[in-house]
Amino acid sequence: MKITDVKVIVCSPGRNFVTVKILTDEGIYGIGDGTVNGRELSVVSYLQDHVAPLLIGRDPSRIEDIWQYLYRGAYWRRGPITMAAISAIDMALWDIKGKVANMPLYQLLGGASREKVMVYSHAQGMTIEEAVDAVGKKRDEGYVAIRAQVGIPGLPAIYGTGKGSDQGKGGMVDALPNEEVWSTSKYMGHIPKLFASLRDTYGDDLHLLHDTHHRLTPIEAARLGKDLEPFRLFWLEDPVPAELQEGYRLIRQHTTTPIALGEIFNTIWDAKLLIEEQLIDYIRTTSVHAGGVTGLRRIFDFASIYHVRTACHGPMDVSPVAMGANVHIDLWVPNFGIQEFSGYTPLMHEVFPHAWKQDGGYLHPGEAPGHGVDIDETLAAKYPYERAYLPVNRLEDGTIWHW
Ligand code: GCO
Numbered sequence: 001m002k003i004t005d006v007k008v009i010v011c012s013p014g015r016n017f018v019t020v021k022i023l024t025d026e027g028i029y030g031i032g033d034g035t036v037n038g039r040e041l042s043v044v045s046y047l048q049d050h051v052a053p054l055l056i057g058r059d060p061s062r063i064e065d066i067w068q069y070l071y072r073g074a075y076w077r078r079g080p081i082t083m084a085a086i087s088a089i090d091m092a093l094w095d096i097k098g099k100v101a102n103m104p105l106y107q108l109l110g111g112a113s114r115e116k117v118m119v120y121s122h123a124q125g126m127t128i129e130e131a132v133d134a135v136g137k138k139r140d141e142g143y144v145a146i147r148a149q150v151g152i153p154g155l156p157a158i159y160g161t162g163k164g165s166d167q168g169k170g171g172m173v174d175a176l177p178n179e180e181v182w183s184t185s186k187y188m189g190h191i192p193k194l195f196a197s198l199r200d201t202y203g204d205d206l207h208l209l210h211d212t213h214h215r216l217t218p219i220e221a222a223r224l225g226k227d228l229e230p231f232r233l234f235w236l237e238d239p240v241p242a243e244l245q246e247g248y249r250l251i252r253q254h255t256t257t258p259i260a261l262g263e264i265f266n267t268i269w270d271a272k273l274l275i276e277e278q279l280i281d282y283i284r285t286t287s288v289h290a291g292g293v294t295g296l297r298r299i300f301d302f303a304s305i306y307h308v309r310t311a312c313h314g315p316m317d318v319s320p321v322a323m324g325a326n327v328h329i330d331l332w333v334p335n336f337g338i339q340e341f342s343g344y345t346p347l348m349h350e351v352f353p354h355a356w357k358q359d360g361g362y363l364h365p366g367e368a369p370g371h372g373v374d375i376d377e378t379l380a381a382k383y384p385y386e387r388a389y390l391p392v393n394r395l396e397d398g399t400i401w402h403w
């Protein structure tokens, strides 16, 4: 079998997605996700200009060799754009391998380790009351794990606090980055009140999670983790930017609140020290950003020997294609923790028909060969790319801040 074409499809059925379709001389094709939120077209160029010409005529069954060829062969290793491009190709090649074998991807990986994949959903409100209600609604829909975010008194509505995102736009409505205001001190005092109220209302059974969006320093994160201990969070996510992996030692010395990290990591090198020193509890790398099925499997196997569990990033900007690949990995991976799932709009489900299924708070990848996700190219063509950015974050005095 030989690769005959590598198509890159960009569409925006509510938000931008970059999808690769690898075609072969035997008529079997594979699909992969290469979306990087707010920087989509760089991946398109990387794939079209620098990767596609290298793949024509190659044997698609040699997934590991192609992965190494693209990773080592580029000379410029790692980084979000390179790794999203490699991820898209890798995912499409595994899809082809599954179709050739007539097996779902999770079978190729070693078979199911569980019957279903636990997911967490998102709930938010501008006030504690609103956020508590939103969590209740998700619980009523069958979710057993819910990420709760709340508006911060004294700050305007900003991304990732209580501001509800426009579902149709996946939270990305701005053609230029919106500049938002942040205050750590206002935030730190308020968050424990939300979780106190959630535990009062719903008891101890529900898994509660919280995302800090990299906005704290290590000692602030240590304090927040400590203040949240009575409410037994499933995890505190992304408390601090993790370029300085050693910085997480400080958090660990002070709190038993579990820590989750990794949605912006691209390779094992972004997490090696964090995993080896057991500074985190959940690794949140995802198939589209961390080297596809091949990259993710390598990171997750390494994490397993350090008691670190998996938790693939899965907001709306991770397309239904990568979600499919993730759910196959989740069903197989021995050290599975949880899968993020913020859901998709009806149109997104139509553009990307998929075999994976939701049942309340759980997903299953389905039994279709490969990862089981396709793209309706005719429908996708009706929704061309629209420039859109994530916001940026400034302190109250105007200083650009992490986020
Ligand atoms: C999450 C994330 C997302 C990101 C988004 C950026 O935990 O789901 O933090 O909401 O902000 O993926 O593109």
Ligand code: MG
Pocket (backbone or CB within 6 Å): 211, 213, 237, 238, 263
């Ligand atoms: Mg996050």
